[in-house]
Amino acid sequence: xxxxxxxxxxxxxxxxxxxxxxxxxxxxxxxxxxxxxxxxxxxxxxxxxxxxxxxxxxxxxxxxxxxxxxxxxxxxxxxxxxxxxxxxxxxxxxxxxxxxxxxxxxxxxxxxxxx
Amino acid sequence: xxxxxxxxxxxxxxxxxxxxxxxxxxxxxxxxxxxxxxxxxxxxxxxxxxxxxxxxxxxxxxxxxxxxxxxxxxxxxxxxxxxxxxxxxxxxxxxxxxxxxxxxxxxxxxxxxxx
DNA sequence: TTATTATACCTAATTTGCTTATACATAAGA
DNA sequence: TCTTATGTATAAGCAAATTAGGTATAATAA
Numbered sequence: 001x002x003x004x005x006x007x008x009x010x011x012x013x014x015x016x017x018x019x020x021x022x023x024x025x026x027x028x029x030x031x032x033x034x035x036x037x038x039x040x041x042x043x044x045x046x047x048x049x050x051x052x053x054x055x056x057x058x059x060x061x062x063x064x065x066x067x068x069x070x071x072x073x074x075x076x077x078x079x080x081x082x083x084x085x086x087x088x089x090x091x092x093x094x095x096x097x098x099x100x101x102x103x104x105x106x107x108x109x110x111x112x113x114x115x
Numbered sequence: 116x117x118x119x120x121x122x123x124x125x126x127x128x129x130x131x132x133x134x135x136x137x138x139x140x141x142x143x144x145x146x147x148x149x150x151x152x153x154x155x156x157x158x159x160x161x162x163x164x165x166x167x168x169x170x171x172x173x174x175x176x177x178x179x180x181x182x183x184x185x186x187x188x189x190x191x192x193x194x195x196x197x198x199x200x201x202x203x204x205x206x207x208x209x210x211x212x213x214x215x216x217x218x219x220x221x222x223x224x225x226x227x228x229x230x
Numbered sequence: 231t232t233a234t235t236a237t238a239c240c241t242a243a244t245t246t247g248c249t250t251a252t253a254c255a256t257a258a259g260a
Numbered sequence: 261t262c263t264t265a266t267g268t269a270t271a272a273g274c275a276a277a278t279t280a281g282g283t284a285t286a287a288t289a290a
Contacts, residue, residue, distance in 0.1 A: 051276085143265095
């Protein structure tokens with residue numbers, strides 16, 4: 001588990017990116033996916049997850065549709081056109097930020113290929 | 116300039132890492148260094164910088180010594196033994212976190228060399 | 231059969247790490 | 261003389277998370 005300060009700020013980007021992988025996903029599914037892929041090193045808690053999803057909907061970056069599974073209701077989220085653009089932008093920003101961090105903390109000449 | 120949310124959480128790690136590069140540094144020097152190396156894409160504002168430095172001192176990760184330059188006083192900060200350990204740990208955590216992010220957001224097989 | 235775990239959603243109070251703004255002071259350059 | 265650079269410091273406020281609670285159904289284990 002990484003310190004909260006580190007994860008904070010990347011969650012919205014992560015959610016947008018994952019939503020872009022599939023046609024639609026629901027909240028619980030997102031949280032499971034993050035937990036599994038990161039081997040629980042990043043955990044999307046509900047208190048963070050749902051408010052972010054609601055904000056994305058309010059900002060029209062996602063649209064929702066409710067689906068019944070047995071007697072339970074799932075709320076699926078899908079990126080809008082704006083959402084797809086935003087997802088790409090945020091991902092690029094994050095990747096650039098990471099590169100900047102490396103330059104800042106390891107200001108060495110970069111080998112083209114280490115093999 | 117990256118969004119604040121992204122930078123938030125990495126500042127303490129950055130400061131610890133930079134302090135580890137030299138025997139001692141003062142606040143203003145740190146802020147200039149970050150600005151220069153990142154081409155102003157990351158900016159250490161005073162309101163963030165000094166409280167962090169004070170906290171590091173309180174936590175005994177750094178020690179200070181005042182030096183007079185002309186009529187002005189500089190407050191130099193140097194890592195303690197604990198500070199050096201912490202710097203390494205935090206840097207490793209950050210680098211691991213970045214790798215985890217990549218796995219999470221780009222779960223593809225990784226080419227050994229792209230050239 | 232009953233207790234626990236997994237599934238599935240939601241929100242309110244609080245914490246926290248920053249921004250924004252302000253303050254003070256010296257030195258250098260326009 | 262005015263502005264910019266150097267140098268440190270703190271207080272008010274904000275926003276994204278944590279923590280902790282709530283509701284409800286389904287499946288599994290004891």
